[in-house]
Amino acid sequence: SQQGEEDPQALSIQEGENATMNCSYKTSINNLQWYRQNSGRGLVHLILIRSNEREKHSGRLRVTLDTSKKSSSLLITASRAADTASYFCATAGRLGNFNKFYFGSGTKLNVKP
Amino acid sequence: DVKVTQSSRYLVKRTGEKVFLECVQDMDHENMFWYRQDPGLGLRLIYFSYDVKMKEKGDIPEGYSVSREKKERFSLILESASTNQTSMYLCATRGTVTYEQYFGPGTRLTVT
Numbered sequence: 001s002q003q004g005e006e007d008p009q010a011l012s013i014q015e016g017e018n019a020t021m022n023c024s025y026k027t028s029i030n031n032l033q034w035y036r037q038n039s040g041r042g043l044v045h046l047i048l049i050r051s052n053e054r055e056k057h058s059g060r061l062r063v064t065l066d067t068s069k070k071s072s073s074l075l076i077t078a079s080r081a082a083d084t085a086s087y088f089c090a091t092a093g094r095l096g097n098f099n100k101f102y103f104g105s106g107t108k109l110n111v112k113p
Numbered sequence: 114d115v116k117v118t119q120s121s122r123y124l125v126k127r128t129g130e131k132v133f134l135e136c137v138q139d140m141d142h143e144n145m146f147w148y149r150q151d152p153g154l155g156l157r158l159i160y161f162s163y164d165v166k167m168k169e170k171g172d173i174p175e176g177y178s179v180s181r182e183k184k185e186r187f188s189l190i191l192e193s194a195s196t197n198q199t200s201m202y203l204c205a206t207r208g209t210v211t212y213e214q215y216f217g218p219g220t221r222l223t224v225t
Contacts, residue, residue, distance in 0.1 A: 042117070042205075100158065103156035103157075
């Protein structure tokens with residue numbers, strides 16, 4: 001299976017601190033994406049990093065990708081209470097002509113005010 | 114902005130009932146997906162469709178079927194609901210240019 005696995009499963013920090021979540025996957029990928037899910041809601045796309053990229057930034061988000069280790073990390077800097085959510089990585093493989101996505105089980109982040 | 118809507122936020126059905134979950138998108142996306150989400154298991158792909166009347170099985174299609182008669186609408190059908198199909202069901206869409214998926218708010222289905 002190509003499924004991404006996040007680590008840690010749960011993370012609790014104080015507002016203002018940085019939060020780091022990791023994702024590992026098993027096979028070669030075309031790209032890797034991070035999504036956020038607020039409790040009981042659908043997922044929202046945060047950022048995509050392609051297999052030939054090593055680092056990408058978007059606002060307070062920083063994503064790294066190490067294809068040799070088959071791992072990625074998501075860093076949220078200066079966290080806010082509103083960042084409280086579950087975070088998922090998704091890897092895109094290839095199924096015929098269609099890109100199939102595999103989601104991990106997520107990291108639950110709690111940011112305490 | 115892409116809007117993906119699902120017919121119900123919460124649904125309670127009895128074992129053996131036929132259940133329809135509907136998903137509608139307004140962005141003319143070719144690709145539509147149905148996932149189920151269970152604690153500790155992440156999202157698992159049930160079915161996807163890349164065009165009208167076209168469908169492909171995902172990782173866990175057993176007990177489900179789908180219908181895509183119009184581009185904007187993708188329906189998930191539980192032919193005979195069972196308690197192990199109690200779950201959160203998420204619909205998503207994707208265009209052909211980007212890899213980003215857009216999700217609906219989800220339907221929490223309970224089968225008793």
